[in-house]
Amino acid sequence: MPELPEVETVLRGLAPHLEGRVIARAEARRPDLRRPLPPDLVQVLTGARVVGLRRRSKYLLADLDGRGTLLLHLGMSGRLLIEGAATADYHRDPAILPRHDHVVLTTDQGTTVTFNDARRFGMVDLLREGDEPAAFARLGPEPLSDDFTPEVLAAALKGRATAIKSALLDQRIVAGLGNIYVSESLHRAGIDPRRAAGRIGRARIESLTAHIRDVLNEAIAAGGSSLRDHRQASGELGYFQHSFRVYDREGAPCPTPGCTGGIRRITQAGRSSFFCAACQH
């Protein structure tokens, strides 16, 4: 998925096209993704004005004037494609198959926003005015907010026997991290992904908290990471993948200055972890 930086990048690309605009036309091309689409999706969206876009964790929310909120999650392969007057000559990536265009919105300015998701792990839902999804109640703090402090992280990890890698993927502990940025953060903090979450000293928790924030901010500044098929909403490529220190770099030398180790890949809880056994412990 698109992890937090990619969702934030999509949000920023989308905002100029959607905020303040009226959805003139809405189309749902299939009845479900991972879950059924709301049966009244098209009816509610048609004619609705988007008053603002927000992000919570990896969710995108579009607040509709008097009609609740459109909730989007990109899952693993979801994308939002923008086409309009300003990108009339935009050439579609041939890897993006039109058969996976599931929801298509057209604004009163003629811009088309398409939710495309090959694997259909994404979701599209509607929230009533003032409501929020049940899942939000279980989310941990936003890692870029003031709520995310070493004290909060230490309390969330306390007593947990699970590996720190798995703990950081748990959205109840901190919201928005995924497989890439967990590996990157742990490498920067010098923490072995296999270490028990509850057995990390206070100084290292502080370091980890800071590195999580830093790596996310750097990734957002770079427009996110483009792996295989993910694109920014604008169709441009984010370029943070060039700054990966360990993710998807099995066999490469460790980039830590002075470290002679190499990057290894292991599987934890069914997901790949990348790390350097020489400088992460």
Place this chain on the structure above:
DNA sequence: ATCCGGACCTGGTCGC
């Protein structure tokens, strides 16, 4: 409560 494995999907790559 916590943890792990599997399920949900399609598509790309790699080895034979």
Place this chain on the structure above:
DNA sequence: TGCGACCAGGTCCGGA
């Protein structure tokens, strides 16, 4: 060229 195995940025559920 074809085919099977395995991999992929996430989340949810059931069972141990």
